[in-house]
Amino acid sequence: MAEEKKAIGPLTKRVFINLIDSYSSECIGKFLSTRVVGASLDEAEGEGEEEEEEEEDEGTFQIVGTVATKTEKQRSSFSLDEYYALNREELLQRLMECDVIVYNISENAEQLDEASWAISALHSEMSNFAGPKIFILVSTVMTWALTKPVDPDDLEIPFTEDDYRRRRPHPNFKEHISVEKLVLKMGKTKKSKLSTYIVAAGLQYGMGENIFHYFFKASWLGEVSRIPIFGSGNNVIPTIHVNDLAGVIQNIIDHKPKTHYLLAVDDSKNTFEDIVKMISSALGPGKTEKVPKEEAFLTKDFTQADIDALSLHLRAEAVFLKNSFNLHWACESGMVVNIDRVVEEYRQIRQLLPIRICILGPPAVGKTTVAKKICKHYKLHHVTVKEAIAERIAQLEEIAGMDSEESEAYDTSGARELLESLKENMSQNGGRLDDRFVFQIMRDKLNSKPCRNQGFVLDGFPKTYEQAKELFYGEEEEPEETRPKIPQFDPKITPEYVFALDATDEFLKDRVQNLPESVVEGTNYTQDRFLRRMAVFRDRNAQEETVLDYFDELEIHPEHIDVTDGEDIEYTNVTKKIIRAVGKAKNYGPSAEEREEEERRNAEERMKLLAAEREERERKEVEEAANRAAQLEEWSKNLREVKSQEHEMLEVQSIPLRNYLMKNVMPTLTEALVECCKVKPDDPVDFLAEYLFRNCAHEG
Incomplete structure (x- = not known):
């Protein structure tokens, strides 16, 4: 062991974390693996960060731990060693090799027995320690769930670490408090050899989500019009960003404080309703509905422990963290205030990235058929000008027809005015809208939550360079000298992939002529209309600047796909080429x-x-x-x-x-x-x- 430590470096600490393939423990392990031992002792940590990163792993935390599932893949990038299905004797040997032991029981009650055994076994082996060890138990604020108020006359006074002896657990978390008491007791024998700490963590969020994942997923998928709030939603839930929890553990290791029981919660006093509403607003439909608490039991995403935690009503304040630790908070003010950061983490960690596609081509080439197939494959939203206008008018009519109670969240007068303007403009133009209305409606559609979350397939629009420039323009102007030849554009609504379906006039004419009469009737595929549309399309694409030139200037180079097989009515080959070019889906996959x-x-x-x-x-x-x-x-x-x-x-x-x-x-x-x-x-x-x-x- 001494030789190993010498090889790693005198300041390096070997940290054991149980179940490092679980949400909370994995985030803690990743966080610590990027930190330098003792860095939180220095108030100027940020100033010297670059110099510390340049050192080759000197003074870093080396992470090892158990895993619940053995996979064929290589171990996690942040871990030095991973252990699977160890017996107690082997596990004790691994614990003895470490300077810090972190047992996380905040999300897995099955680890309670092992945590109790681990602290007891280490306590009995203290005489054989090569050096001092720190044992940190990551517990949960559910052990405070039934604690009597500090002041019965003022229920808003929060609990602090000083009240930990008064804590009373939720009935389903009595074993957690027993393990907490055991850990504190074992740490009092010989602190120079074995120091023990309890971290009572609030409900953890961030880095992809765990307990709140149901609400993020429901909002992102957009399959329900309102996100459910189970129960009244008035209960105050203490929370903490999982990286802030990891920062608390880092500070404990560096500072070795005299206080051995710590609350790890942020400054927020958000209710359950506040949290769900903000998730729905930032990622989903923006609407919520209160449903009976019992409905949570019908949801496969929640365990009994999750439902208990979401029903918690507790005001707590982490006084010690603020006064004694050098904690660089990720979300000190809580999830609601920092929802944009939390949502971005959620998207990136879970790789829920939108796919934006534009399919262009001459009339009757099969753009809509291909677009629908691509939408079905990737679970994207099919966007056409006609459907977007119809959808917008329907929305305005719905808002305009709301009564006073329903319309509180909407500008009903503005909706009525816009609806009248649209209908008047359409009546003056033979059922068509002016471009200024079309562009606004299409921008609103592409900026809608569903299109921003999953992505879209833009079918046959824009048709010209000027239309593309008007549709995708960016709000913020960039310095002219930096990108003089590139038009300003909004990357959040501009397609990443552009496919141009090409076919000869003879092929398209034959295709239209072979369409059934029932399909052609009432469409633009009648002989006169089709020939006019074909002539307009060829003329547009013979101009000096075409819509494809616009995408080329943005370095989004269109891919041309020839449509030559008249017997492939399902466009299987074209669809396969597009899927091959776009790659794998970036969503949850099938439910x-x-x-x-x-x-x-x-x-x-x-x-x-x-x-x-x-x-x-x-x-x-x-x-x-x-x-x-x-x-x-x-x-x-x-x-x-x-x-x-x-x-x-x-x-x-x-x-x-x-x-x-x-x-x-x-x-x-x-x-x-x-x-x-x-x-x-x-x-x-x-x-x-x-x-x-x-x-x-x-x-x-």
Whole structure:
């Protein structure tokens, strides 16, 4: 051990963390692996950060720990060693090799027994320690859930670390408080050898989310119009960003404070309702609804412990952290105030990045067919000018028709004015809208939460360079000298991928002519309209600046795909080329219900295939049996014919012999038998033989 420490460096600390493949422990491990031992002791940490990073791993935290699941992939990038399914003896050996032991029981109650054993085992081995050790138990504020108020007359007075002896746990967290008491007790024996600390953490958020993940996911998917709040939502929930929790642990290791019980919560006093509303507003539909608490039990995303935690009502203040630690907060003021940062972490960690695609091409080339297939594959939103306008008018009509109670969150008068302007403009232009309205509606659509979350496929628009410039323009002007040739654009609504479907006029004409009359009627595919639209398209793309030139200037180079196969009505080959160019989806993938449906369909297809194979096999067996029966019948028939012919031949061959016998043998034989009957010799056979020999010889 001494040699290992010497090799790593005198300031390096080996830190054990249990279940480093779980949400909270993984975030703590990642955070500590990037920090320098003792850095939190220096108030000027930020100023010397670059110099410390230049040192080759000197004075860093080396992270090791257990994992719940063994995978074939390499260990985590932040961990030095990972241990799977260790027995108690092996685990103790690993703990003895570490300077700091962090046991996280805040999110996994199954670790309570192991944490109790670990502190007891280390306590019994103190005499064998190579150096002092720190044991940190990351617990939860649920051990404070039923604590009586500091002042019954003022329920808003928060609890602090000084009140920890008065804490009373939630009924389902009594074992947690027992482990806390054991850890504190074991740390009082010989502090120079073994120091123990309890960190009662608020509900953790950030870095991809855990307990609040249901609300983030529901908002991001946009499949519900209102995000549920289980219960009244008036309960105050103490929270902490998971990186701030990791910072508390770093400070404990560096400072070794005299206070051994710490509250780890941020400054927020947000209610459950505040949190869900802000998540819905920042990421989802912006609407919430209160539902009975019992409905949370019907949601697969929540465990009993999660539901208990979301129902917690507790005001707590981490006084010690503020007064004694050099903690560089990520979200000191809480989730609601820092929602933009938290949402960005959520997107990046879970790789929920929007895919923005634009599909262009001449009329009747199949843009809409391909766009719908791409939307289905990637779970994107299909955006067309016509549908966006219809959707916007429907929204305005809905808002304009709201009563006073429903319309509090909306500008009903503004909605009515805009609706009247749109309808008036359309009536003056034969049902069409001026470009200024179209661009605004399309920008609003591309900036909507669904399109910003999952992404979109823009179908056949913009059509010209000027339209693209107007649609995607950026609000903030950049210095002219930095990017003089690039138009200003908004990267949040500008497509990342542009595909131009190309086809000859003859191919397109043949395709339109072969469309059924029921499809063509009432569309732009009638002969006159189609030819006009084709001429307009070719003229636009022959101009000096085209829509494809616009994307080229933004260095979003369009990919041209030739459509030449008239028999590929499903556009399978074109779709495959686009999917290959775009790559993998950047979303949650199929839901559990969709996976079950897909598995059901696959099972049905397999059953159909097996049934078809069985029918084919039975058909072949019947056919082979029939063939064998026919062959057998033919063989039997041939055999009978052969026997008949043989019989006839034998009959023909026997005629001369029969004639000879009837003429020469039968008369004499008859006479011999008559004489034999008369004489009755002792040996009739000998008599007959002698008679026949004598008479035949005489006749001969």
